[in-house]
Amino acid sequence: MSYEVHRKEALDACHGLAAYGLGSGIGGHVSVRVPGEELYFSNALDKTFEEMTLDDILLLDFEGRLVEGDRAISPGIGFHQGIYKLRPDCGAIVHTHGHWITAQSALGRPTRNLHNLCTYFHGHTAIAPDDDIEAIAPAMKDGDIAIIIPWHGAITMGQDIAEAAALHVTLDYACRLDIQVPQDAPIMPDDHAATIQGLLAKANYLQLTWDLMKRKAARAHDGQVIVPNVAA
Numbered sequence: 001m002s003y004e005v006h007r008k009e010a011l012d013a014c015h016g017l018a019a020y021g022l023g024s025g026i027g028g029h030v031s032v033r034v035p036g037e038e039l040y041f042s043n044a045l046d047k048t049f050e051e052m053t054l055d056d057i058l059l060l061d062f063e064g065r066l067v068e069g070d071r072a073i074s075p076g077i078g079f080h081q082g083i084y085k086l087r088p089d090c091g092a093i094v095h096t097h098g099h100w101i102t103a104q105s106a107l108g109r110p111t112r113n114l115h116n117l118c119t120y121f122h123g124h125t126a127i128a129p130d131d132d133i134e135a136i137a138p139a140m141k142d143g144d145i146a147i148i149i150p151w152h153g154a155i156t157m158g159q160d161i162a163e164a165a166a167l168h169v170t171l172d173y174a175c176r177l178d179i180q181v182p183q184d185a186p187i188m189p190d191d192h193a194a195t196i197q198g199l200l201a202k203a204n205y206l207q208l209t210w211d212l213m214k215r216k217a218a219r220a221h222d223g224q225v226i227v228p229n230v231a232a
């Protein structure tokens with residue numbers, strides 16, 4: 001079927017995230033919306049991101065039910081269709097329990113503006129009470145691209161998988177900085193951040209990062225390699 005290309009996109013994202021150390025345990029899910037349908041592809045629950053193959057990327061409907069096969073899917077899958085219903089502009093979603101992302105989630109607040117790349121999330125991060133879409137929805141504004149789920153992990157959203165996945169590894173970087181930089185470090189002023197946001201958009205940074213993720217995945221992933229949970 002024509003939308004099979006999106007199954008492969010979801011798989012590429014799993015492998016790319018794994019290459020960044022974001023998927024070496026059970027848990028975490030990537031999804032790609034099937035344009036024009038109430039369907040999306042997401043990964044099975046019972047493997048790590050690096051172990052996934054095309055057979056592990058499953059088609060689900062907007063009730064969170066499997067359209068094909070009989071594999072275990074995450075009990076937390078519901079926010080994917082919840083976000084797709086609320087945000088027609090969203091074509092892909094990534095959720096992980098990356099180490100730094102999880103540390104940030106324990107703080108229960110957005111990342112501080114400590115570096116150019118943090119500006120993606122400045123003013124565009126929601127804090128959810130939990131990962132139930134009923135809880136997330138009221139917290140989410142139009143234009144938000146990340147959701148921090150306290151004591152759990154985070155979600156990134158994009159118009160396509162390139163954007164959602166590249167934002168996720170960028171959020172991991174921003175979280176790492178936030179955790180490691182002392183609390184009294186100066187924060188980037190808002191007008192400076194606005195300039196940087198414009199420059200990043202012009203530099204096509206997210207697409208370049210997605211291309212890099214796929215190159216890293218091709219080198220790191222052979223279906224056997226387990227990438228360390230906390231990337232060096």
Ligand SMILES: [Zn+2]
Pocket residue numbers: 027028076095096097152153
């Ligand atoms: Zn989770």
